[in-house]
Amino acid sequence: xxxxxxxxxxxxxxxxxRMMEQFFGEESEPLPSGFPLDVIENDQEFLVRASMxxxxxxxxxxxxxxxxxxxxxxxxxxxxxxxxxxYHIRExxxxxxxxxxxxxxxxxxxxIAADSxxxxxxxxxxxxxxTQPRKISVQTKIAAPTQGKKVxxx
Numbered sequence: 001x002x003x004x005x006x007x008x009x010x011x012x013x014x015x016x017x018r019m020m021e022q023f024f025g026e027e028s029e030p031l032p033s034g035f036p037l038d039v040i041e042n043d044q045e046f047l048v049r050a051s052m053x054x055x056x057x058x059x060x061x062x063x064x065x066x067x068x069x070x071x072x073x074x075x076x077x078x079x080x081x082x083x084x085x086x087y088h089i090r091e092x093x094x095x096x097x098x099x100x101x102x103x104x105x106x107x108x109x110x111x112i113a114a115d116s117x118x119x120x121x122x123x124x125x126x127x128x129x130x131t132q133p134r135k136i137s138v139q140t141k142i143a144a145p146t147q148g149k150k151v152x153x154x
Contacts, residue, residue, distance in 0.1 A: 035050055035052060035073075035097055036050070036051045037099060037101075038050075039101065043127075043132055043133050044132060045124055045125055045126045046124075046125040047122060047123070047124055047125070048121075048123040048125065049120055049122050050121040052073065052119055052121045054092070054119075055119075057116035057121065059073065059074065060073045060116075061073070062114055062123060064107070064125075068101065068102050069100065069103055070101075071098070071100075071121070072096070072097070072098045073096070073097050073098075074095065074096045075093065075094045075097070076094060077095075078094070103125060107128070111126045112124065112125050112126070
């Protein structure tokens with residue numbers, strides 16, 4: 001028996017999905033698109049972390065153009081032998097994937113760096129120095145001592 005998971009054309013909006021399911025009399029499950037990622041901001045940089053299990057880090061293509069970070073990758077399909085059996089559930093995806101994120105105009109493109117550790121890709125997007133917060137110290141003035149001065153009474 002084969003199972004087919006259909007894509008929901010209206011994403012995760014429950015109102016539209018419920019309406020379409022009622023109209024067409026179908027039930028479907030959403031397929032994940034691309035790969036999950038987080039974007040974190042601190043004073044010095046933006047950090048993009050992406051779950052990239054199954055991706056070969058050396059084959060990832062990361063570009064930054066016109067304030068848009070793009071991450072492309074590909075996961076090859078695993079071939080199963082006939083003797084291994086047939087699929088009843090197949091949720092792991094394969095093929096080409098791409099994610100693009102528009103970033104604010106605060107990034108210093110020449111200093112962008114990326115690293116991968118245990119299936120997590122980290123892309124560091126440093127902020128331009130002029131956009132980083134600057135700590136301003138407060139100078140205190142010390143009043144001159146009045147010691148040694150004579151007060152003259154008339």
